[in-house]
Amino acid sequence: MARRAMTMPRALVNGINLAYEVFGSGPPLLLIMGYRLNSRAWPPDFIDALAERFTLIIFDNRGTGQSDKPSSGYALSNLAKDICGLLDHLEIERCHVLGYSMGGAVAQELACRYPERVQKLILCATLPGGQKSVYAGPAVVTVMRELVGLTPQEAARRIATVTYAPSYLEENRERVERQMHREIVDPTPLHAADLQFQAFVDFDASDALAGVRAPTLVMTGDQDRLIPPHNSRLLAELIPNARLVILPGLAHRALWEATEACASLVANFLDDAGERQDEGLREARANAG
Amino acid sequence: MPDKGAPRGERRARNAQLSSGFDKAGRFIGETLGTFGLPFFWPYASMRAVTELILNAADPVYRGHEIRYGDGKPVVLVPGHLAGDVSLAPLAIWLDAIGYRPVKCKIAVNVDDRALDGPLAAALRRASRRIGRKGVLVAFDTGVRAAVRVAAEEQEHVSDVIAVGLPDHLPKMQAAVRLHVIETSRRIAAPWREDMHIVDGSRTLLPVNPAALKILSEILREIPISLLDAG
Numbered sequence: 034m035a036r037r038a039m040t041m042p043r044a045l046v047n048g049i050n051l052a053y054e055v056f057g058s059g060p061p062l063l064l065i066m067g068y069r070l071n072s073r074a075w076p077p078d079f080i081d082a083l084a085e086r087f088t089l090i091i092f093d094n095r096g097t098g099q100s101d102k103p104s105s106g107y108a109l110s111n112l113a114k115d116i117c118g119l120l121d122h123l124e125i126e127r128c129h130v131l132g133y134s135m136g137g138a139v140a141q142e143l144a145c146r147y148p149e150r151v152q153k154l155i156l157c158a159t160l161p162g163g164q165k166s167v168y169a170g171p172a173v174v175t176v177m178r179e180l181v182g183l184t185p186q187e188a189a190r191r192i193a194t195v196t197y198a199p200s201y202l203e204e205n206r207e208r209v210e211r212q213m214h215r216e217i218v219d220p221t222p223l224h225a226a227d228l229q230f231q232a233f234v235d236f237d238a239s240d241a242l243a244g245v246r247a248p249t250l251v252m253t254g255d256q257d258r259l260i261p262p263h264n265s266r267l268l269a270e271l272i273p274n275a276r277l278v279i280l281p282g283l284a285h286r287a288l289w290e291a292t293e294a295c296a297s298l299v300a301n302f303l304d305d306a307g308e309r310q311d312e313g314l315r316e317a318r319a320n321a322g
Numbered sequence: 323m324p325d326k327g328a329p330r331g332e333r334r335a336r337n338a339q340l341s342s343g344f345d346k347a348g349r350f351i352g353e354t355l356g357t358f359g360l361p362f363f364w365p366y367a368s369m370r371a372v373t374e375l376i377l378n379a380a381d382p383v384y385r386g387h388e389i390r391y392g393d394g395k396p397v398v399l400v401p402g403h404l405a406g407d408v409s410l411a412p413l414a415i416w417l418d419a420i421g422y423r424p425v426k427c428k429i430a431v432n433v434d435d436r437a438l439d440g441p442l443a444a445a446l447r448r449a450s451r452r453i454g455r456k457g458v459l460v461a462f463d464t465g466v467r468a469a470v471r472v473a474a475e476e477q478e479h480v481s482d483v484i485a486v487g488l489p490d491h492l493p494k495m496q497a498a499v500r501l502h503v504i505e506t507s508r509r510i511a512a513p514w515r516e517d518m519h520i521v522d523g524s525r526t527l528l529p530v531n532p533a534a535l536k537i538l539s540e541i542l543r544e545i546p547i548s549l550l551d552a553g
Contacts, residue, residue: 227394
């Protein structure tokens with residue numbers, strides 16, 4: 034298992050201290066976490082599997098984990114600027130980028146605003162924003178937002194009911210509880226959660242996505258209630274040469290529910306061999322056509 | 323009738339009570355006429371309000387179109403003259419839907435704004451401590467007076483007062499708290515301060531006036547989060 038230090042190093046970037054970790058070996062792969070969650074939330078098996086083939090850069094978004102939690106600057110374009118600062122600090126010019134949920138929106142901002150920094154892009158359980166996006170229903174939004182007065186544990190348990198598939202939750206209660214305990218070590222304060230939520234609602238990259246040049250993998254679970262799979266189809270339409278994978282039976286927490294399959298999907302996409310396979314497949318299809 | 327046989331102190335107290343009762347009644351009548359105009363015009367004003375409600379019923383603002391999402395700050399609603407929590411319920415629902423945390427003051431009917439101070443201060447303190455941020459007071463006509471008084475006393479719990487319809491007399495505002503004003507063009511012809519916004523429509527319908535709601539959302543959006551710990 035990849036070693037995780039209790040205290041993460043911090044870099045002063047874009048006016049705040051951003052906590053980060055780098056481990057593994059191979060081409061650099063930056064992971065961007067979603068709403069309210071910090072870098073502790075990545076599934077350990079997912080991290081371990083990827084660290085064998087890539088140099089992983091994980092960090093706590095502004096307002097979460099061990100990073101600073103200011104009361105402003107949560108626009109997703111600014112979160113992308115934080116990341117650019119972190120890459121500068123680490124002297125990494127270009128890397129693969131994987132964004133999960135709200136992190137996927139930040140990854141889109143990064144790919145649109147700083148295309149030279151993104152080698153390949155993976156967007157997991159996210160949306161492009163704008164009028165064509167389909168947002169969660171009011172009942173789901175209420176579950177995500179009405180967290181005042183709840184302990185971090187209560188809030189995490191409440192959110193789990195809409196992020197995991199009901200069947201997975203039923204069969205893996207202990208696993209979900211263990212995951213929850215990892216996630217609430219450094220709980221996200223209410224103001225940071227509110228400002229992240231607001232920034233995610235404001236986010237709209239739908240017009241800019243046509244300019245994304247990085248090869249892109251869009252993946253989602255077909256049971257996702259929080260960010261319905263329609264959004265991933267839309268992303269795949271808007272981003273030139275994007276590849277779409279819809280994972281059957283998985284919900285918003287697809288990476289946690291089918292960790293091994295997702296890690297292998299990601300690794301194969303990023304891997305040159307995987308790309309060669311894809312090219313071979315495309316050629317074979319073209320020849321067949 | 324004053325009882326001539328009663329001791330002088332008792333008589334003085336009774337007179338004071340009577341005079342205070344007359345004061346209250348006078349004030350009430352004055353506020354009612356100031357808010358709703360002369361009774362002669364009430365049928366016309368009612369018809370105008372109903373027409374305005376019908377014309378605005380389909381306004382996209384009610385569905386949150388072109389409204390920017392809020393940051394969850396506590397917004398304490400202070401009712402105007404003869405209004406109460408029930409009349410502000412639609413506004414509370416709308417504010418909640420656009421991302422704020424509206425709080426009512428537990429006031430059935432506002433007949434005298436001086437009676438609002440206690441429940442308003444309590445509601446503000448409760449909401450502000452629960453959410454960990456300074457609150458914003460959104461007050462209507464005579465409720466603005468109570469909001470300004472409470473803001474002066476509770477500067478550590480309030481950052482801004484948004485006055486929707488101004489009362490006749492306004493207490494002096496404390497420098498630490500910002501005041502924003504939304505008023506109708508019928509009442510005021512031109513803005514007299516930078517943060518004053520003029521809208522068309524009936525004054526009594528300001529809590530549901532789409533133009534006023536849009537401006538309200540813009541003002542709320544511009545108010546930065548003030549964490550309690552940060553002072």
